[in-house]
Amino acid sequence: MLEVYGHGGDVESAALRYGLAPGQFTDFSANINPLGPPPGMLEALRAALPEIIRYPDPGHRALLALLAERHGIQQKAICIGNGAAEIMALILLALAPGKVGVVQPCFSEYETLSRQFGAEVHAVYGTAERDYRAEPTQIVQLIASSDLVFLGQPNNPNGVQYEVEQLRQLAKAAERHKTYLVFDEAFIDFIPAERRQSLLPELETYPHVIFVRSMTKFYAIPGLRLGYGIAHPHMVAAMRSKQVTWSVNILALRAGEFSLHAGSEYEAATITAIAAEREYLRAELVRLGCEVTPGEANYLLLKLPEPWAAGSMQEALGRRGVLVRSCAMYPGLGESHIRVAVKDRGANVILIREMEQVIGGGQG
Template sequence: MLERNGHGGDLTTAVELFGVPARDLLDYSANINPLGPPPGLKDVLHEEWAGLVHYPDPESRELRRAISQKYNIEPASILIGNGAAEIIDLIVRGFKPGKVAVVDPAFLEYAEAALKAGAEVLSVPASADDGFAIPEEALFAACEEADLLFIGQPNNPTGQWLNKEAVVRLADTAVTYNTVVVLDEAFIDFFEDERELSFIREAATSRHVIVIRSMTKFYGIPGLRLGYASSHPDNISFIRKLQVPWSVNHLAQKAGVYALNQSEYETRTRQLVAVERAWLEEELKRIGCLPYPGKANFMLVRTAASGPDASELQLILGKQGILIRLCTGFTGLDTRYFRIAVRTCMENERLIAALRGALCNQQGAEEVDWPSR
């Protein structure tokens, strides 16, 4: 199984399993910007190479100022981390919750961080019959019992999200029951209405809401590891005391500052994802799959009851150098579910051709007609 380490994007394992060189792999298992890093970033990293002889700024001041200016929040309300995963771990270790509520299926790190900290995990299940819509009333009820509540905004792997009004109501409920709500906005940058939906500014003054953002997905730099959080300065100061010194390296900090100023790249990314996602949804339906709706750069897909299941598809496509994310590790999802990223036009056509070949019990994409636009 490709997900032996619990996540997608594991090219080393893929090479071992499928015998395809890493340079030839088309990775749909990791939800990374299909455009790659912003143009010019390589030059920036080259220019900053000399800085490697010095320790990085332990407070990431320049990057915090850049985020502050972009979202009009105080630098004291911002924590920079070595990816969103580090921040999740810091939050759980810092608040020491007895009970942590998680909307399932969900990003695995929420429950894993809670269990490592000795907390009880309370599952708030989303129903396949409802398209995995986030169960709002169950969330509000969970605030009564849980000390911490994690919710993906949008949720990974389902792609579902809460509207702004529901988030406001959830934040108010958290105050009532003295719960801390963690909104994971790792993929919200891919939404064309990101500015309207994000809770990053409201969280900056809240003691009961923490927003987590990832820079690695949207800006195509997962190898650098970079993320940040927004919350009340007291929360940020408290959490930061648990962070190891120099957690975020020099090149990652400089990459973040540069990336935040690439507005044209951001617009092109959102436009590409919207167009290609819509095309993928239609083509997946044509070959008998059920794609769940959303707006992020990934989608959850269910195979038909007859024919290959997702684990078989992963093997068939893997041998062709195409990686998809099997979803059996997510609570509530079985071998019929897989997740794919949204990539470029030509790459998406190759994926659909390969899936069509596999589902038609043929040998590969070369033996079927490629989809036309």
């Protein structure tokens, strides 16, 4: 398998395996905005290069002010980190939970980080009939028996959301049981605003709810690493107390500031492009015999037609310069599940063409 380090986007491992240069792959294993960074960002970063001779602002003040304005919240309710993964680590360090609950299938870092910091991990499972969502009553039971619960919204790898009334049910359970509930909203920006299911506007109502956001996916800056958490100020203060000074570099901060100044045109263009290309990919993958989960984010979970397994498809496509994410190792999924990013039309046509040739060749 290609996921040597547990994640997609590892073009270096692919290059060693398949004998191609990292830049020669069409990478569907990482879910990054196909439009690339907002127009003008690269020029702005070049202009900022002389700033690397000094330390970044340890208080992240300029970006904090912009994020607070964007969300209409206090700056002290925001913690900026070196990607969403650092925010998750800071939550675990601040709370030191003994028992962590996860809703499988889900982002592997929930369990990996929790175990790294000494927690027991318990799970409930979504079902294919519910597009791999779990029953809310199951999640409530998980909340009751855990110190902290992670829930993807939309979830990775299936890209589905829970309805906001269900989220309220879970948040109320978290308050009753004094359990912290983390909504990972790393991909929510790819969903049209009117379709986003989030309790963020109700932040003040739920002191035990924490939101995790990523800027690396939507603004296409994964190499810089930038994310943030939103929670009640006492929780944010606890997270910041565990943060390594200068964990967010100065170019990442500048990229975040530029992104929030980029304007609504880029954001609207991204959402429109993702919706159109996701539907194109879904229809073409169904035509090839795949079962596709109706996700709303910038990736699709699919079950390959028999006799194909995720590993053999990943290998066959990798030799052709196309990378996909095997989901065979996700608890709650099967050997034939893969995830593909939604990219631009040219790249999506390449994926469908190569998959069609591989499936037609019958190498499963």
